[in-house]
Amino acid sequence: MRKITKIVHLLLGALLVGTLAACSSGLPPLSSAPVAETTPVYRIAAGDQLQIYVAGHSDLSTTVPVGPDGRISIPLVQGIDAEGKTPSQLAKDIEKSLSHYVRNPDVTVIVRSFNSSFSNEVRVIGQAVKPQAIPYSKGMTLLDALTAVGGLTPYAAGNRAELIRRIDGKEKVYQVYLGSLLNGDMKDNAPLRPGDVIVIPQKLF
Incomplete structure (x- = not known):
């Protein structure tokens, strides 16, 4: 019985030492980790x-x-x-x-x-290699648009991009995961509509 009690005490002591070591490791709480990306913003264009x-x-x-x-x-x-x-x-x-x-x-x-001349186009602005308005074609997807603009720049926060779409006269904003899409996650390859605007923000370094 004494032997069992001694073993229990040893285990508790080891657990206490491990806990103290973890507390003194200096690791910050996850909530204090810096945010690496900015909120995307829209830039005004002729015709708006x-x-x-x-x-x-x-x-x-x-x-x-x-x-x-x-x-x-x-x-x-x-x-x-x-x-x-x-x-x-x-x-x-x-x-x-x-x-x-x-x-x-x-x-x-x-x-x-937005500029009415973009009603039959998809507009990509922000951190694309070649931001531009792309003529819409039936069945166009996010990946098609990204290919047309040459992909993302090294500074793009692809997974914080936004898709702005007008529905019933009101503009709706959807988050899109362009970084994941370019890494092969095809579930993020959403279909596009004429007049869509894709806004790609820049990372904050």
């Missing part, structure tokens, strides 16, 4: 319809198209470069321009509709 809202100034708030030259004009400010900017970047530029006429302007920019 933008809603410009200036807080407290309904006379300056308006909805405008982005011209073929990539610019917009709003009350008090003409010829603002919009193409290639995110809505938040454009809002800050408009605030800077309006500050000559309005005290502390607060501007919000919302993309109300």
Whole structure:
């Protein structure tokens, strides 16, 4: 009986030592691991319809198209470069321009509709090798679109990409796993529709 008790004590001691060693290993909790990827953002293109809202100034708030030259004009400010900017970047530029006429302007920019010329195309933007608009063909899939744009850049966060699709007049956003798809996981090879927009974000290093 004493022998059994001694063995139990030895086992408990070994377990305690192992537990203390694990606690002192310095490994951070998983929840503190850095996030390696950014949230994807949409960049404005010629032909997009933008809603410009200036807080407290309904006379300056308006909805405008982005011209073929990539610019917009709003009350008090003409010829603002919009193409290639995110809505938040454009809002800050408009605030800077309006500050000559309005005290502390607060501007919000919302993309109300994408360029209608893309209605028969699939648009790939962000971290693709050759981001572009691709003519839609019947049966086109995500893999077809990725092949057409040359795949992903080394900086792409493929598994955080988003597919933006208009359904019944409303835009829906779906997460798509392009990294897994390019690694052979064909269950991620979703069918595409005309007018789809694929947004590929960049990793955060």
